[in-house]
Amino acid sequence: xxxxxxxxxxxxxxxxxxxxxxxxxxxxxxxxxxxxxxxxxxxxxxxxxxxxxxxxxxxxxxxxxxxxxxxxxxxxxxxxxxxxxxxxxxxxxxxxxxxxxxxxxxxxxxxx
Numbered sequence: 442x443x444x445x446x447x448x449x450x451x452x453x454x455x456x457x458x459x460x461x462x463x464x465x466x467x468x469x470x471x472x473x474x475x476x477x478x479x480x481x482x483x484x485x486x487x488x489x490x491x492x493x494x495x496x497x498x499x500x501x502x503x504x505x506x507x508x509x510x511x512x513x514x515x516x517x518x519x520x521x522x523x524x525x526x527x528x529x530x531x532x533x534x535x536x537x538x539x540x541x542x543x544x545x546x547x548x549x550x551x552x553x
Contacts, residue, residue, distance in 0.1 A: 446502025453495030460488045 464481055471478050481489075 443503055443505060446499050446504070448499070449495055450499025450503050453492050453497075453499050456488065456492035456495060460485065460492050463488070 463485055467481065467485065468478060
């Protein structure tokens, strides 16, 4: 099953690259004939959808089977650690504004 999935994934990637090449050729043809680009033609969009679907299905098949998520038998107990404010440091760039003489007047407004 994994080998088939890898083959489908490879075919989907090749089809996706070919679709991108065809879209580039279509845009170049429109530019040379001086026509407005109104969107990709419907067969090219269908090919794009088929390529993306093949890539998705191929990657799911190549990855293997999904494993169930196991819930722990014994739940973990959340231990609340005390908040130690001794180590809280409030150091930022605003402390330097008061140290500069020309900024001291701007940083502290006078209230009259």
